[in-house]
Amino acid sequence: MWRELWTLAARAARGSCRLCTRQSSGAPAFGSGATIFALSSGQGRCGIAVIRTSGPASRHALRSLTAPRDLPQARSASLRLLSDPHTGEPLDRALVLWFPGPQSFTGEDCVEFHVHGGPAVVSGVLQALGSVPGLRPAEAGEFTRRAFAHGKLSLTEVEGLADLIHAETEAQRRQALRQLDGELGQLCHSWAETLTKALAHVEAYIDFGEDDNLEEGVLEQADSQVQGLVVALDAHLRDARRGQRLRSGAHVVVTGPPNAGKSSLVNLLSQKPVSIVSPEPGTTRDVLEIPVDLAGFPALLSDTAGLREGVGPVEQEGVRRARERLEQADLILAVLDASDLASPSSCSFLDTVVALLGAQSQRLLLVLNKSDLLPSAGLGPGPDLPPHLLLSCLTREGLDGLLEALKKELAVVCGDPSTGPPLLTRARHRHHLQGCLDALGHYKQTRDLALAAEALRIARRHLTHLTGGGGTEEVLDIIFRDFCVGK
């Protein structure tokens, strides 16, 4: 239905182009080009829906729908009767907000209509806007794109905004807000400034190297600036993709011998019956993945087949897949049956998998499940155990402790968005930082000053591209594709 509304509005907008009358308001408008409009709040029946416009005809659109009233005071809400500009038919009693540019989200003249969220009201207002000359429906991400074009947001801030809209966990929200605040962009700007200084020194030496007036040691200064930058960039790139994990989820893999309660744990953590649980060993055979919010961090939780040898070909394939998945894990949840620690399958799991993964320093939490089956004295004498947590999937005892431990581990794996330097959340960020670092490598190697200067320019260009300066259209298209219509 929403698509139909949209087509109607688009048609109304196209119709108005044929009639094309000039803007009647004599006041100078801020911004240029077409004026766009869209439903900016979520789709579907709701209490209040927000429709907004951006562009020079916003003022005219507001006047047309609220005639004969004056423009409301800038940036404060006013109650107005909206009616169709052609038929005069009342559409809704709504709050309207008038944001004259450049003090608006896009930097252009903008209007927000906060209307009642019924489909008929929304479609009526969209159609009315479509019939105002100079207005057309917005494309996906077009409001944000205009904000970027008018210097209201840098590219990393745009990405932060997209992430904020899509954020599903607390940690993602914090990270997105920091990026929206421009922290990563500011860091890149300060790095680019360092490079500009170094470049100025090298160029001065090229131009006036023979000149006695040139202060001593200009080249050495440039070298030490570059060296400092290399160290900083290196540290950022070595953050081991934490920011990307925070954006797209850490891989958390549940493993253990058959029947330890792996699937029970996956169901408990995801709060959904995603995996089949049964008393029969070998129930899970394929890798089962589910995105979850683990203690505020985004994770992709994988349930896997119980590890054992000498079973049928199907289960063996499951075991092979489980091992493969373990290699890609950011964090492993190793599960054992606490009441069955002396069994051959538990011992073999502890001796091989847990010991091996520990030696490879992969992050691992050992969970002893079914604690409800233990005698009241707790774990009896048994094998020497590495640090572990006791849990009962059945009674949920120990769940809080496990979530607390998961939170600590995931803060290491994903980076803690409340502290520390801004994280690189996208492959694009890494690409440009690596490009910058490579160019600085060339700078250090070459003995030719002209080539050294060029290397500094290339390095600086990578940093500028990262924040969207001189960005190519394709990059912009990819980034703005993440947005929905109305944003």
Ligand SMILES: Nc1nc2c(ncn2[C@@H]2O[C@H](COP(=O)(O)OP(=O)(O)OP(=O)(O)O)[C@@H](O)[C@H]2O)c(=O)[nH]1
């Ligand atoms: N008493 C008790 N039983 C549990 C607990 N957790 C799981 N179980 C039972 O243990 C059995 C095996 O549980 P699953 O979750 O299927 O174990 P699994 O490790 O996924 O098993 P496979 O997929 O076959 O390797 C089921 O009968 C569960 O009900 C627990 O905390 N306490």
Ligand SMILES: [K+]
């Ligand atoms: K089972």
Ligand SMILES: [Mg+2]
């Ligand atoms: Mg299972």
